[in-house]
Amino acid sequence: xxxxxxxxxxxxxxxxxxxxxxxxxxxxxxxxxxxxxxxxxxxxxxxxxxxxxxxxxxxxxxxxxxxxxxxxxxxxxxxxxxxxxxxxxxxxxxxxxxxxxxxxxxxxxxxxxxxxxxxxxxxxxxxxxxxxxxxxxxxxxxxxxxxxxxxxxxxxxxxxxxxxxxxxxxxxxxxxxxxxxxxxxxxxxxxxxxxxxxxxxxxxxxxxxxxxxxxxxxxxxxxxxxxxxxxxxxxxxxxxxxxxxxxxxxxxxxxxxxxxxxxxxxxxxxxxxxxxxxxxxxxxxxxxxxxxxxxxxxxxxxxxxxxxxxxxxxxxxxxxxxxxxxxxxxxxxxxxxxxxxxxxxxxxxxxxxxxxxxxxxxxxxxxxxxxxxxxxxxxxxxxxxxxxxxxxxxxxxxxxxxxxxxxxxxxxxxxxxxxxxxxxxxxxxxxxxxxxxxxxxxxxxxxxxxxxxxxxxxxxxxxxxxxxxxxxxxxxxxxxxxxxxxxxxxxxxxxxxxxxxxxxxxxxxxxxxxxxxxxxxxxxxxxxxxxxxxxxxxx
Amino acid sequence: xxxxxxxxxxxxxxxxxxxxxxxxxxxxxxxxxxxxxxxxxxxxxxxxxxxxxxxxxxxxxxxxxxxxxxxxxxxxxxxxxxxxxxxxxxxxxxxxxxxxxxxxxxxxxxxxxxxxxxxxxxxxxxxxxxxxxxxxxxxxxxxxxxxxxxxxxxxxxxxxxxxxxxxxxxxxxxxxxxxxxxxxxxxxxxxxxxxxxxxxxxxxxxxxxxxxxxxxxxxxxxxxxxxxxxxxxxxxxxxxxxxxxxxxxxxxxxxxxxxxxxxxxxxxxxxxxxxxxxxxxxxxxxxxxxxxxxxxxxxxxxxxxxxxxxxxxxxxxxxxxx
Numbered sequence: 001x002x003x004x005x006x007x008x009x010x011x012x013x014x015x016x017x018x019x020x021x022x023x024x025x026x027x028x029x030x031x032x033x034x035x036x037x038x039x040x041x042x043x044x045x046x047x048x049x050x051x052x053x054x055x056x057x058x059x060x061x062x063x064x065x066x067x068x069x070x071x072x073x074x075x076x077x078x079x080x081x082x083x084x085x086x087x088x089x090x091x092x093x094x095x096x097x098x099x100x101x102x103x104x105x106x107x108x109x110x111x112x113x114x115x116x117x118x119x120x121x122x123x124x125x126x127x128x129x130x131x132x133x134x135x136x137x138x139x140x141x142x143x144x145x146x147x148x149x150x151x152x153x154x155x156x157x158x159x160x161x162x163x164x165x166x167x168x169x170x171x172x173x174x175x176x177x178x179x180x181x182x183x184x185x186x187x188x189x190x191x192x193x194x195x196x197x198x199x200x201x202x203x204x205x206x207x208x209x210x211x212x213x214x215x216x217x218x219x220x221x222x223x224x225x226x227x228x229x230x231x232x233x234x235x236x237x238x239x240x241x242x243x244x245x246x247x248x249x250x251x252x253x254x255x256x257x258x259x260x261x262x263x264x265x266x267x268x269x270x271x272x273x274x275x276x277x278x279x280x281x282x283x284x285x286x287x288x289x290x291x292x293x294x295x296x297x298x299x300x301x302x303x304x305x306x307x308x309x310x311x312x313x314x315x316x317x318x319x320x321x322x323x324x325x326x327x328x329x330x331x332x333x334x335x336x337x338x339x340x341x342x343x344x345x346x347x348x349x350x351x352x353x354x355x356x357x358x359x360x361x362x363x364x365x366x367x368x369x370x371x372x373x374x375x376x377x378x379x380x381x382x383x384x385x386x387x388x389x390x391x392x393x394x395x396x397x398x399x400x401x402x403x404x405x406x407x408x409x410x411x412x413x414x415x416x417x418x419x420x421x422x423x424x425x426x427x428x429x430x431x432x433x434x435x436x437x438x439x440x441x442x443x444x445x446x447x448x449x450x451x452x453x454x455x456x457x458x459x460x461x462x463x464x465x466x467x468x469x470x471x472x473x474x475x476x477x478x479x480x481x482x483x484x485x486x487x488x489x490x491x492x493x494x495x496x497x498x499x500x501x502x503x504x505x506x507x508x509x510x511x512x513x514x515x516x517x518x519x520x521x522x523x524x525x526x527x528x529x530x531x532x533x534x535x536x537x538x539x
Numbered sequence: 540x541x542x543x544x545x546x547x548x549x550x551x552x553x554x555x556x557x558x559x560x561x562x563x564x565x566x567x568x569x570x571x572x573x574x575x576x577x578x579x580x581x582x583x584x585x586x587x588x589x590x591x592x593x594x595x596x597x598x599x600x601x602x603x604x605x606x607x608x609x610x611x612x613x614x615x616x617x618x619x620x621x622x623x624x625x626x627x628x629x630x631x632x633x634x635x636x637x638x639x640x641x642x643x644x645x646x647x648x649x650x651x652x653x654x655x656x657x658x659x660x661x662x663x664x665x666x667x668x669x670x671x672x673x674x675x676x677x678x679x680x681x682x683x684x685x686x687x688x689x690x691x692x693x694x695x696x697x698x699x700x701x702x703x704x705x706x707x708x709x710x711x712x713x714x715x716x717x718x719x720x721x722x723x724x725x726x727x728x729x730x731x732x733x734x735x736x737x738x739x740x741x742x743x744x745x746x747x748x749x750x751x752x753x754x755x756x757x758x759x760x761x762x763x764x765x766x767x768x769x770x771x772x773x774x775x776x777x778x779x780x781x782x783x784x785x786x787x788x789x790x791x792x793x794x795x796x797x798x799x800x801x802x803x804x805x806x807x808x809x810x811x812x813x814x815x816x817x818x819x820x821x822x823x824x825x826x827x828x829x830x831x832x833x834x835x836x837x838x839x840x841x842x843x844x845x846x847x848x849x850x851x852x853x854x855x856x857x858x859x860x861x
Binding site: 033035036038041042043044112114115116117118119120122123126185186187190207208209210211233234235236237239240243244246247248249380409410411412414415418429431432433438442449452455456 | 569570572576578579580582585588589593621622623632687694695698705807808810811815818821822823
């Protein structure tokens with residue numbers, strides 16, 4: 001009897017042991033969930049991350065957001081308003097049909113017309129004025145104005161199959177495409193009818209809230225992915241996500257909480273990879289009115305309009321201390337709005353901690369006794385956002401600027417910041433393009449609807465010199481020339497303390513040992529970049 | 540009986556309408572969904588376009604009228620985040636939540652009732668005291684902490700059970716159930732135990748207090764004197780008389796487990812309605828929040844009706860009064 005029991009137990013153990021090695025499966029615990037399987041429905045990180053597995057774009061972005069050929073093999077500007085893209089031949093969609101220029105045209109036509117889309121990719125296709133296709137594998141794209149970011153922006157959206165969606169007759173027209181009566185809604189992607197791209201993985205199963213299962217595309221044109229199956233599980237709460245990794249339910253998780261990193265590193269069988277993300281945390285200062293309601297003790301003036309006061313506030317902050325003791329070293333002190341290594345970074349910008357000079361500057365500006373202000377912050381948006389704001393408040397209070405922190409949840413905070421309820425707001429920015437033009441446009445440029453400038457310039461900073469440099473940069477096709485203009489614009493803005501950069505966040509992933517991940521600055525979790533040292537590869 | 544039912548249905552419809560309007564007005568006062576939903580990269584034009592697509596560019600009065608108009612057709616609107624009908628999204632998650640809630644309640648009843656009876660019959664004994672102590676512990680420990688301890692013990696340390704998710708589900712008449720597969724059961728065990736702990740404690744206390752009260756009554760003494768077996772005394776005479784308060788509380792608790800198992804669902808990544816609600820609140824997905832609240836109101840009303848019918852079955856005097 002005992003023997004038989006043992007035999008059973010041994011057989012079962014054997015079964016358990018052989019279980020996971022059967023096929024190369026990768027199970028990933030994600031911190032957020034895509035809204036749909038539709039690559040054009042919602043332009044946010046979780047949706048874009050999923051889309052990159054299934055629907056490829058013309059151009060790819062590597063882990064440092066540098067461009068590389070994907071469905072387009074090469075591209076070049078013919079003149080200031082015309083671009084030529086050569087498309088890859090022999091690529092097939094998951095249903096076996098061939099990829100051609102018509103699929104690109106259909107995609108560009110569908111993007112502004114996705115039903116109910118809460119945030120569409122239309123901002124990346126709006127600049128296209130005309131599309132010509134001399135042959136099925138060549139695209140000529142014309143723009144109304146010089147558009148140096150066209151290749152970068154073509155990397156943001158995936159290509160869907162025109163044939164599957166019934167769009168073979170669609171013809172591009174800037175005012176509205178012809179040849180199709182309606183565009184398919186997202187439900188047809190969710191249920192799998194249209195969920196086919198050209199990517200390395202195919203949709204296998206999609207259960208909202210529980211799991212997304214992808215299988216390897218055996219006919220993929222590119223390098224063979226290391227995984228037969230990839231299972232994404234949304235584990236949105238932090239502690240359970242970590243527990244799932246420790247329990248071996250998943251092989252890898254996104255965004256382990258910063259305070260758990262030390263423990264995870266010390267756990268046998270677990271490793272942590274960390275990389276500098278493209279996200280900068282910074283403070284905006286309210287310069288919109290002469291007498292902001294949130295400022296007291298400034299004799300009816302707005303001290304934040306004085307560049308000396310802004311500089312005093314900037315150099316009163318001990319960034320290294322914040323990075324060390326609040327961010328647990330999961331950040332790097334920042335002096336501008338994008339980290340080193342990104343397009344437009346200016347190495348000549350430095351901000352040094354100097355509280356003595358801070359007080360002198362305040363005195364020169366006519367505020368020897370300081371004043372009072374309110375620092376607004378979200379409390380669930382960025383890593384330790386509220387704690388960082390509290391540290392800043394203490395440092396400002398020490399130079400005489402009495403600061404009260406007003407924290408609220410993400411969904412409420414942005415509305416309040418928009419209404420200028422705070423004298424200063426803690427915000428973060430991580431550009432999809434990986435280029436300095438993005439933060440300059442959104443945060444520093446004077447708000448202006450025609451250029452799409454200043455969407456997040458709640459503080460209302462305005463400097464004609466910066467605006468002019470930026471407008472010139474955005475019309476400069478030549479990359480080195482544009483980079484120099486962007487770096488110069490950033491320098492002018494930072495000399496004027498347009499905003500106060502605090503730090504660049506690091507993004508972390510935790511994996512079971514035996515796996516390695518090419519950590520990405522854009523925070524995407526891509527199964528194609530996860531490599532296994534211990535999984536037996538099939539034939 | 541039929542008139543009672545009809546009156547109840549009429550009342551329910553009125554309550555639902557009032558609830559829908561209150562929920563709409565309350566949730567539309569919070570934040571601006573576009574701030575949360577739209578990609579930060581979007582410029583002013585794209586933000587305007589997104590607001591128009593979601594109908595947020597209209598004044599509140601117009602939004603409200605179109606909401607009421609759709610409501611009359613049984614349409615609760617389209618989710619901002621998912622682009623799918625809000626009611627459908629909520630109902631899609633209902634089986635997972637119901638499965639968890641019902642399993643937890645049945646577990647609580649099966650464990651709590653016998654233990655409560657025991658504690659009530661011999662309150663001074665060692666076992667009775669141990670049961671009372673256990674129920675106090677079950678009351679005091681916060682659900683999220685117990686959940687994490689369960690995960691750390693049974694999933695991380697021993698590796699016996701999965702740390703979260705729902706596992707393999709089996710479709711039955713269009714509804715997917717996890718309880719029918721071994722993997723699904725394994726996934727169900729920890730979250731159900733987590734939810735059941737508090738309910739078990741509650742039932743123990745109700746049953747033990749009721750038993751102590753009823754066991755002193757004359758008719759129980761008389762039954763004993765008559766020589767009835769103690770099994771019959773406990774199983775029929777005591778049990779039936781302590782069930783009314785238990786059924787009342789159980790009904791309300793079942794409703795609250797369905798509506799507010801948010802914490803357990805988040806900790807165990809259980810794809811139920813609670814997790815959907817939290818995500819929807821974070822993203823200001825107004826139509827889904829409103830749809831969720833209406834579904835919950837409906838669930839409470841149905842449970843209350845069932846509880847009333849059960850009363851009548853347990854105590855004929857209540858039915859006669861109607």
